[in-house]
Amino acid sequence: MCVAMMNPIPRVRFAPSPTGLLHVGNARTALYNWLFARRTGGKFLLRIEDTDMERSEARHETQLIEDLEWLGMDWDEGPGEAGDPDKGDFGPYRQSERLEIYARHTDLLLAEGKAYRCFCTPEQLEAERVQAAAEHRAQVYSGRCRNLPASEVEYNLAAEKHFAVRLKIEDHPLRFHDIVRGPVEFAAEAVSDPVLVRSASGASAGFPSTTTW
Numbered sequence: 001m002c003v004a005m006m007n008p009i010p011r012v013r014f015a016p017s018p019t020g021l022l023h024v025g026n027a028r029t030a031l032y033n034w035l036f037a038r039r040t041g042g043k044f045l046l047r048i049e050d051t052d053m054e055r056s057e058a059r060h061e062t063q064l065i066e067d068l069e070w071l072g073m074d075w076d077e078g079p080g081e082a083g084d085p086d087k088g089d090f091g092p093y094r095q096s097e098r099l100e101i102y103a104r105h106t107d108l109l110l111a112e113g114k115a116y117r118c119f120c121t122p123e124q125l126e127a128e129r130v131q132a133a134a135e136h137r138a139q140v141y142s143g144r145c146r147n148l149p150a151s152e153v154e155y156n157l158a159a160e161k162h163f164a165v166r167l168k169i170e171d172h173p174l175r176f177h178d179i180v181r182g183p184v185e186f187a188a189e190a191v192s193d194p195v196l197v198r199s200a201s202g203a204s205a206g207f208p209s210t211t212t213w
Contacts, residue, residue: 046078
């Protein structure tokens with residue numbers, strides 16, 4: 001559940017991926033969010049996570065929408081049906097149509113030093129994962145690209161090496177208030193530096209679907 005707590009009107013969202021049929025776990029998540037929105041007078045958002053270009057299909061999106069309607073769940077913001085305009089003031093509501101927005105914010109995070117380019121190859125990441133598992137350590141990214149010299153970053157970009165963009169997690173315990181569990185705290189190492197933008201070449205501004213760890 002994603003709740004905009006600073007907004008006096010709660011906004012919660014359901015974000016299915018159109019890569020297959022709606023299953024009971026998806027339906028449960030959607031139902032919890034829908035009920036929360038209706039109980040609090042908030043808004044229920046539908047956002048389509050269709051950035052996996054290889055597996056996303058229009059027929060699956062159509063089926064997801066039809067399934068939600070069959071279950072009696074309507075949404076206040078989300079994609080329109082059959083060419084209709086989106087509902088809501090914060091669209092577009094398909095991830096594939098928001099890439100320019102994400103690119104702008106990614107550039108800002110990089111410029112502010114809050115994110116960094118990770119040039120690790122899938123083979124390097126898999127080797128790290130296997131070694132961590134063998135040593136009974138948490139299988140999280142080691143951060144090897146976190147503090148690369150600017151000269152090395154520029155060299156890799158000029159060589160058009162593929163990279164992902166990772167969020168630089170602050171090196172202190174992470175604390176927040178969970179609406180169900182209350183105060184929560186855990187070490188930053190448990191999260192590692194998550195991928196914000198999947199792998200792309202140094203010459204590409206696109207967001208192709210390439211899995212990174």
